[in-house]
Amino acid sequence: MGAFLFFLSSxxxxxxxxxxxxxxxxxxxxxxxxxxxxxxxxIIASVFVVLxxxxxxxxxxxxxxxxGNINALPGAFMAELAAAFTIYLMVRSRILxxxxxxxxxxxxxxxxxxxxxTDLSLVSTIASxxxxxxxxxxxxxxxxxxxxxxxxxxxxxxxxTQDTYTRIGLIIAGAFGAYALGANNxxxxxxxxxxxxxxxxxxxxxxxxLSPEQVLFMLGAIAVAIxxxxxxxxxxxxVGRNIMQMSPIAAWIVVISQSLVLFLFASPALHxxxxxxxFPAIPLVPVSSSQAVIGAVMAIGLxxxxxxxxxxxxxxxxxxxxxxxxxxxxxxxxxxxxxxNVFNLQVYN
Amino acid sequence: MFKIKISLFPKTxxxxxxxxxxxxxxxxxxxxxxxxxxxxxxxxGREEYRSVNKQIxxxxxxxxxxxxxxxxxxxxxxxxxxLQADVLELIESMDKINNQIHDVVYKFHVEQPEIPAELHRSxxxxxxxxxxxCENMGIASRAFFKDLSIVRDYTHKVYLMEQESDLTCNExxxxxxxxxxxxxxxxxxxxxxxxxxxxxxxxxxxADKLLIFAIKRDI
Numbered sequence: 001m002g003a004f005l006f007f008l009s010s011x012x013x014x015x016x017x018x019x020x021x022x023x024x025x026x027x028x029x030x031x032x033x034x035x036x037x038x039x040x041x042x043i044i045a046s047v048f049v050v051l052x053x054x055x056x057x058x059x060x061x062x063x064x065x066x067x068g069n070i071n072a073l074p075g076a077f078m079a080e081l082a083a084a085f086t087i088y089l090m091v092r093s094r095i096l097x098x099x100x101x102x103x104x105x106x107x108x109x110x111x112x113x114x115x116x117x118t119d120l121s122l123v124s125t126i127a128s129x130x131x132x133x134x135x136x137x138x139x140x141x142x143x144x145x146x147x148x149x150x151x152x153x154x155x156x157x158x159x160x161t162q163d164t165y166t167r168i169g170l171i172i173a174g175a176f177g178a179y180a181l182g183a184n185n186x187x188x189x190x191x192x193x194x195x196x197x198x199x200x201x202x203x204x205x206x207x208x209x210l211s212p213e214q215v216l217f218m219l220g221a222i223a224v225a226i227x228x229x230x231x232x233x234x235x236x237x238x239v240g241r242n243i244m245q246m247s248p249i250a251a252w253i254v255v256i257s258q259s260l261v262l263f264l265f266a267s268p269a270l271h272x273x274x275x276x277x278x279f280p281a282i283p284l285v286p287v288s289s290s291q292a293v294i295g296a297v298m299a300i301g302l303x304x305x306x307x308x309x310x311x312x313x314x315x316x317x318x319x320x321x322x323x324x325x326x327x328x329x330x331x332x333x334x335x336x337x338x339x340x341n342v343f344n345l346q347v348y349n
Numbered sequence: 350m351f352k353i354k355i356s357l358f359p360k361t362x363x364x365x366x367x368x369x370x371x372x373x374x375x376x377x378x379x380x381x382x383x384x385x386x387x388x389x390x391x392x393x394g395r396e397e398y399r400s401v402n403k404q405i406x407x408x409x410x411x412x413x414x415x416x417x418x419x420x421x422x423x424x425x426x427x428x429x430x431x432l433q434a435d436v437l438e439l440i441e442s443m444d445k446i447n448n449q450i451h452d453v454v455y456k457f458h459v460e461q462p463e464i465p466a467e468l469h470r471s472x473x474x475x476x477x478x479x480x481x482x483c484e485n486m487g488i489a490s491r492a493f494f495k496d497l498s499i500v501r502d503y504t505h506k507v508y509l510m511e512q513e514s515d516l517t518c519n520e521x522x523x524x525x526x527x528x529x530x531x532x533x534x535x536x537x538x539x540x541x542x543x544x545x546x547x548x549x550x551x552x553x554x555x556a557d558k559l560l561i562f563a564i565k566r567d568i
Binding site: 033034035145148149152153156158159160161163164247248249250253 | 361364365368427428429430431432493494495496498565566567568
């Protein structure tokens with residue numbers, strides 16, 4: 001068990017950094033504009049990240065497992081570490097990246113090293129969701145923007161009542177955002193460990209229990225929560241200041257749009273509902289919350305007529321889509337080689 | 350957390366009431382200003398003028414108190430964090446209307462200027478225009494808090510009344526300096542008429558600011 005926890009550390013580290021960074025996407029504006037205290041935001045975000053990960057984290061994680069079922073702990077450890085290192089490199093190069101793209105690259109790297117086949121149709125499905133994520137978030141933002149505007153016009157809401165509604169809205173959107181983040185992105189943090197999971201199920205009061213997979217996700221989500229508590233305060237303040245030109249309602253629209261996109265790509269219940277009603281199923285894939293935010297912010301900027309499309313930013317995102325998985329796969333492949341040949345560890349079964 | 354949510358609505362309601370009362374004061378002040386000058390111009394209304402002057406002074410004092418309470422509540426409860434500065438600037442600008450009205454009415458009380466009878470009608474018209482300008486500004490400012498869609502309608506009226514008051518003011522000044530009054534009286538009346546017109550100028554400045562704040566308030 002000690003060895004398992006040691007190998008899990010790379011995933012927990014990625015979880016911590018995810019919390020430190022993506023926590024700001026959820027509550028950044030509310031905290032930055034002083035509409036909500038950091039402590040309140042951090043508690044809500046932590047609780048809902050854990051709930052999202054435990055209750056709905058399996059969907060996106062299963063997709064990653066279908067891409068490559070990493071069945072040896074050292075292999076999973078190295079895939080997570082390669083993903084984390086790739087993110088570090090990308091951030092240093094100022095290329096917009098996401099843990100989702102890095103982990104997919106690392107899994108493909110493991111597949112290549114272990115001579116396991118990679119489902120190319122699944123890769124293309126995953127890649128298409130990365131493109132779809134900011135576009136869909138933008139579309140949601142436009143729809144919600146007009147609906148909100150219409151509601152405010154019809155109901156003639158006074159400024160102070162609007163302020164109260166916005167505060168409550170930011171809390172609800174933040175909680176939903178945290179739930180969606182936990183459900184969608186826990187796959188990046190713990191997904192690769194599912195195949196080599198050594199944890200046992202956890203009995204809960206009133207006859208409930210958590211499966212070994214849910215316990216694994218809970219550990220990952222706790223790491224995310226620690227990231228939110230220990231390091232997201234500064235990021236939240238920065239995000240708040242940067243989006244300060246946006247009104248709190250616009251910020252709320254951004255958070256809700258981003259959360260909806262993350263939820264769409266994470267909810268097994270919604271996935272099954274769509275299939276059972278003969279609708280096209282939305283693949284359950286971990287997507288980038290930051291890129292969803294960018295999509296929503298750009299869409300609002302466009303309809304307000306204040307800014308045009310920032311092609312430079314879009315270029316950076318596209319480079320990230322291509323470069324991140326390739327570099328991550330390369331780093332993972334080389335590291336697995338080192339781990340297997342220098343440290344004599346079994347990286348696949 | 351739950352406690353905060355429950356108490357949030359009543360606190361907001363109390364601030365809304367204070368903002369409403371503040372706007373009532375601006376409108377009351379404008380209406381009384383018109384009455385005060387009318388009473389002053391009627392020769393036998395000295396007692397009534399003193400009473401109206403007192404009422405305006407009380408309104409100005411109450412509005413100052415409300416302004417301070419609004420400012421304190423906004424900051425203490427961190428309400429409208431993104432619009433705090435705008436709201437405070439608007440309330441302070443609106444308060445300047447009250448101050449100017451009070452100053453003018455008090456000046457009439459202290460200086461007791463002698464206004465030739467042929468100018469009475471024009472001075473009354475000027476005061477009517479200035480008062481309407483302030484009333485519309487009061488309604489526009491209230492609309493900023495309650496119904497953003499009508500702000501533009503009322504600020505437009507403010508601009509119109511301000512232009513009208515400028516024209517009337519110029520006409521009166523021309524008449525003053527064309528009259529046979531001693532130069533000292535001419536200068537005294539000129540200054541008083543300028544001060545009356547300045548009330549409309551202050552309202553116009555408020556309208557300028559309000560239109561910018563309204564754009565910022567839009568989502």
